[in-house]
Amino acid sequence: MKRRDNAEGLTILKLGGSVVTEKGALLTPNMPAIRRLAREVSDAGVSPLILVHGGGGFGHPLAERYGIKDGFREPQQLIGFSKTHEAMVSLNRFVVEALVEEGVPAFGMPPSSFTVTRGGRVASIHDEPLRMALSLGLVPVLYGDVTLDLERGFTVLSGDQIAALLAVRFEAKRIIMGVDVDGLYTEDPKINPSARLIRHLTLKDLEEVWGGIRGSSSTDVTGGMMGKILELIPPIKHGAKALIVNALKPGNVYSALKGELVGTEITKE
């Protein structure tokens, strides 16, 4: 890593499953993207930094096959819990190793080992090792994972939820969501070619758009990212700046980490 920049406060970088895995393929990491993004993270040299990645073709197909999200019904599912978690560990190793290759002291931390959910929402997070790792200069790398759940026995915890929760808890200054689209549009660009990319949005703007969506049940202008944006609202209310950037386009994550406006920015006011 080239430099450290503690003045800005904590940055959380979430890389979607559609970024770090090959779309439509099973258990296939997108190695060119992972290596390039590791280089961008290293070049930007931002610290403190927490990285979170999604599951894509690693976690989701297995979680679905064994009905992990809906919780424990029968002992046969336990092996599915094991397999889903192991698939995510294997994806995490690709990401962590690429970062280490680029000199980033990445530290894989499975949420399943220190987080417990209740009905799919985080109920407790034992973050002492995570806090200590951060203050030492390590870069924790978390991911969407299975979790033990107080109501369901077990379930699935999304990378988006854990990223947003850590942003609130650690009062992150920025939460950068690396996805496979350029940001939020005024309309669905696949339907209306005159749709414009939104560069900046406040929570109030978002609520108006929201109202529109709810009222009319029209096209989801978030391009299927409504769940993601709902998770982002609490950290934004706590003062974090959220950025939705296309992490498949080289240089975007580097620029976002450097504080440039890429994609769509969402702020409190």
Next chain:
Amino acid sequence: MKRRDNAEGLTILKLGGSVVTEKGALLTPNMPAIRRLAREVSDAGVSPLILVHGGGGFGHPLAERYGIKDGFREPQQLIGFSKTHEAMVSLNRFVVEALVEEGVPAFGMPPSSFTVTRGGRVASIHDEPLRMALSLGLVPVLYGDVTLDLERGFTVLSGDQIAALLAVRFEAKRIIMGVDVDGLYTEDPKINPSARLIRHLTLKDLEEVWGGIRGSSSTDVTGGMMGKILELIPPIKHGAKALIVNALKPGNVYSALKGELVGTEITKE
């Protein structure tokens, strides 16, 4: 797994680094031993069960190279922390996958994510997910790992320490130490061929042997296992039965799990 046997209480099975890795080789799992032991664990079908394994040629050489045990001195060590942990994750994956192949719902849990040490001894262990995993029927698989340390920044946590600590905390009925020797001898069998394997030992017996060792500074009759045995004393005082068995000999771990006397047994009285 063939059957479950909850009546006996918790069993902790520790497999030494000299059992699950190739002696003298770097980053080389002992796959025949790992596969065979996974089968023995599956055949014995003991539940609840926590498995802990050591580092051998995975964790130790890297930890040594970067001076991880002695703690943080300079930022360059952070990448060594990363590499040491990743090496242990990769070994853990071999163990967990072999267990899953045999139908054991193994669940890899890195101590570094939920344990903090002070001067190399465990200071806090956030065990909510571990407890929930156990009660659901999963088999947590922990290992010797790096940890964040309240005095040193970071350090190394041995598999023996975490195994013994969990045995005390969870009031384990049995702690089985799978090693590469047959047990404890009356004398060092390499020096004195008339040395006899000790089948049963009480803490009082042990203290007498101990006194002898301390007084005379003579040969370590534990065959270099003094550290291991010191860790075992607290769980034994808490009522756990400790067994030191040669896990490289096929069938021994199965027999030990089934409650047969293999190797050396150490009990409170």
